[in-house]
Structures are given as structure tokens and as C-alpha cells.
Amino acid sequence: MKPTESDGDPAERAAREATGWFVRLNNPLATDDDRRAFRAWLDADPAHAEAIGQTRDLWDRLEAPANRLGASGWHREIAPPRRRKRRASAIAAALLAAGFACLAIWRDVGLIDRAFADHATRPGERLDVVLSDGTRLFLDGDSALDASFAPAARDVTLLRGRAWFDVTPDAARPFIVHAGAIEARAVGAGFAVDRAGGSVIVDQGSALVTAKVGRPVSLAANQRAALAADGALEPPSAVNPDVALAWRRGLIVLDAAPLADVATELARLEPGRLLIPDPKLAALRLSGVFRADDPDAIVEAMRAGLGLKTVSLPGVATVIYR
Template sequence: MVFASDNRDDRERASREATEWFVRLNNPLASDETRRAYRAWLKADPAHHDAMVDISELWGALDRPAARLAAAGWHRSAVASPRRGPLKLGLRFAAAAVIAMVLTGGGAIWRDPGMIDRAFADVATQPGERREVRLADGSLVMLDGGTALKTDMVGGVRAITMLRGRVWFEVVADRQRPFTVHAGRVDVLVHGTAFEVDREAGAVTVEHGKVAVSDAEATRGPVNLTNWQRVSLKDGALGAPEAVDPEQVFAWRRGLIVLDRAPLSRVVKELDNMAAGRVLIIDPELRRMTLSGTFRADDPGAVLEALRSTLGVRTLSVPGFATLIYR
């Protein structure tokens, strides 16, 4: 069964990717390889074409205010780099586009795609916020930043639907009423245990107890997990259980982010949880780079500084709106 939230995730993913392609293709140094990769992405899914049309139409409406912002010269001091030439001009264009989007009603959704989910949630957190909530059955949940949940605790039902984000659950044992979590394709069934569900990663990690994890789009039986085990969607299917380091996996509950050779895609996800605004990687080759370190969850600037100092990348931030990561 495909839920409306799954379709919304697909649309948001297509919109995010289309935005990144739009910025890259408007870089004056965009290579033929980049354009070929774009054409392959465009052909991969009809939704990609629709998303690109939407972004292009949005830019058409925003072209004039972006030009005014670029002409104002704000960006000349925003990029802390002595480099000159087409690449810097492309980044100015991208930054101006980000600012222009913010000046419109649509820009609010662009920079904060979780806004709609939070509006329909029973419990939610803003990016950068962590929150503990006691459910009607006595179970405790801790929400990471940018998380949204719907709850159903009526009668014999104990069900949670995760619209987005990451949650740690400590479930009160009740053999008569199983506790279920629906997180996109991932379904979790428990009676009483402590575990974490990361909706965007399609991952479930058990602290103690036992849970059964199923793929809503597959016919195979559930994957059973116990203490310090994790399972996640890989290549379109649930993988095998893996042992995890609890100090690393659950560090966010203590206000820390622990990265161990984490790819930049993971780093971007953590940054999205830490503060408001989109994080975009302009060069797709950067996604293969990795970062290690321990950071405070309320200090995204330290993560960006680590990216600059250890990986040699550059960043351009419009606080609260967007951050561009580029070479």
C-alpha cells in the first residue's frame, strides 16, 4: 500500500533534486558531463521533469528580484574567497536565487519543507529543537529536530505515523495492545522496548528489547531486532541486522552528533536537523567525501567549519534560509 505521505516524500525529493540541478546548470562552468548527468536524471522519472518545470517557472517569477539583489552587491562580502571569475559569478547567482525565493510565499516552503508536515502533525519539533513527550499510554518519545508525528492512542490501538524526522521510543509493555510505528515504507511492531526510528534513512535501531521491522512494499517476513541492532533500507529493500555502537547512534539524545567517516549526504541530513534552512551540495562529486568528528547538536557552524578546514570545501550561508556547499 502506498500512503499519501510517501507520495509527498517523492515530490519533496524530486523538488529538492530539481533545485540542486537548477543551481548547477546555471553555473557558467557547468561541464558537458554535468549536463549529461542531468539528462539521465531527467529521464529516470517523469516526476523529475515536472519538478524541474515547477522550479524553472518559480525562477521565472523570481528573476527580477534576484537581479536586484545581485546588483545590490551584498554577495561580494558574503563569499570569503579571493577567487574571481565564472565560478564565483555562478555562486552569486545561486545565492541571489535563494534570497529571492525567501521573498515569496513559496520560498517559506522551499527553505522549510517540513512546514506542511508539522501543520498536520499531533506532535512536532522545529529544526534545532529536541523535545520529550509522554503519550497517552505512558510511553515516552523523544523527537529530534525537524520531526513530525501523528498519534492514535484510542481504545485498543497504539499507533504512531512518522511524517518526517527521527524519534526515540521507550514503549510501555502491554501484551494486549501492540505498539506500531509507520514510517514511510518501514513498519515497526513492538510490545514494550526502547528503539529509534529514522524515517528519512528508513532505519530502525533497538536499544533494548525486541522489535519486528517490515517493509510495507515487500512480501518477505519481518526482520527481528534485539539489543544494539539496526536494520535499514538498502538498494530498495531491508538489509540484514547490523550491530551498532550505542554511543554513536544515540548521541543526538545527549545533544551531540557523532560522525564516523560519514558521507556528506549524512552530514547534510544532520545539518537539516540542527537549524532552519536548506543545505545544498552544488558539486555531486562532493557527496563521496566523508567527515569524522563529534559536534554539539546546537552548533551547525562547527560542522561547516570542519567541512572547510578538513575537506577544503567552501560554504555560503544565508542564515535561516540556505547553505551552499561547493568547491
């Protein structure tokens, strides 16, 4: 559509559209068509990527917006009389749109990562994908990754969440998963990588795991490696894949898990945040086996089993207290 006079500056128009995309993609009813339309919008103009980046920066700077706005002196600018009302309306609309965007990102912190990913899942969604080399991957809820295959290597970057890979063997092209501070390399294996937990679990074949510090760790089937507090990898430990990878079957197994970890699991299952303001409550532990499609059962277990109370704003946040 050709811009009209009311569209204003192209950069301002791109900023408004970027804000709209943040809100649209955060809608739990957003579809794959929505995501494809966003990709088309993003590719249509280099200014669109810049606008998305500026929206990200806005979220990062929310801790002290008043100080920054005051220091900028924007409120002291003198506009021509005819333009004052128009400028005030534009500022109000922009602030309202930015407020909606910031709320959308706050309640769903993975929104930006998923918007730019090759493959992604919203909270509560799981996805099976077959990559171009035949490798099968399974994404858990609120996960995102990029895949970049070349003649010498197959690189995957796990942007957030966790994924399981059934790697097609190719001795000439190792399969490498980058996930924050860790890297897992395999020629042919079945293994899962959890970016938030900084861990790798092998359920078939083998993999070599490295971190930014310390020595690499070689994992065989039914072994796990995870980052220690110093950023190095802990020695391999034995795991039961049926339990450790139960999330692949739509189950959440909690074995004396701290409530802080339970909050992480719930974030994969449904939109909104679980807030535990009291650190003592966050250290309480919960055990049980739950269905991934019934996150309310986990919250109810905290109420019934631990004597906790909750107050919720559906889709936005649940606060745990006593």
C-alpha cells in the first residue's frame, strides 16, 4: 500500500507496525500464517528489522523510563501550534502501543526469540520437525532454534527452551548444537539439549559436550552432562531416559524439584508467569507426575501438598504466597 500523508515518516510507521506485530504474535491463537506474514513483513524492508530491534531496546530500558524521558528533554520541545494536538495524540498512541507490547513481552519473555527463529513453539505447544538432512527434532513448549547446514557441518542454535534430536549419521558433517554456554557435537545420536538448564542427555549413540571453560565431556547412552556453578561441565552422570525425557511423551516428572524449577516448567506449559516473591517458598520442593496439557494440576499440587495460596490473572501471571 502506498503511504499517505497521514502515515507520517516511514520510520515511525515501521515502529507502529513492529509494535503491532509483537502484540499479534503474542496472541495464543496466533497461527503459522501469522508467522509467515510476519516473515514477509520483516523481509519487505530493512527498516522493519531495525524497528523490531528498537522495540527490543525499549523493553530492555523499561527499568527507568521516567528518568530517561526527563533527561531527553522531549517535553520541553516547542511545536508549532497547529501540530501540538497532533503530536500529543501521536505520543499518546505510541505510549499505549508500547505499553501493550511491553506487557506482551513481560508475560511471554520468549516472544522475541520465537519471532525470529526457523522453528519455534509457543508455551503449551510441542512440535516434530524433520530437517533437510533427515534429522528429526522435537521441540518442547516455549522453544526456538535456527538451523544452518553447510557442506562441512550441520549447525543448530537453540535460542531458548529444549529440544531432542535424532541425528542422521553423516561422518563428513558433524551435527553441532549451540545452546548458550554449551555445545553438543554428534555424528549419529539421539540426545536432548536444555538451554535454560545448561544440560545434555544422550539416550542413544554418543555425543561430545563442551563448555566455555573446562574440559569437554564425552557422553554415552543414558548419560547426562550439565554446567556447574563455575561454568565448567560436571562429570557425566547416569540417567533414566524414560524419566529424564518424559517431556517428550507429554509428561512432567518432578522429583523433589524446587519451586523455582517448577516455575520454569510451568512457563513451558502455558502463557504467563509464575511469581514466587518469597525466596523461602521458592526453595520448597514438589514431587509428582503431571500431564503437560494440565498445568493447573501442578498449581493445585502446590496448594494442596505444600499449603500455599495463589492469585491469578489468567494468561498473565500467577502469584504464589502463604
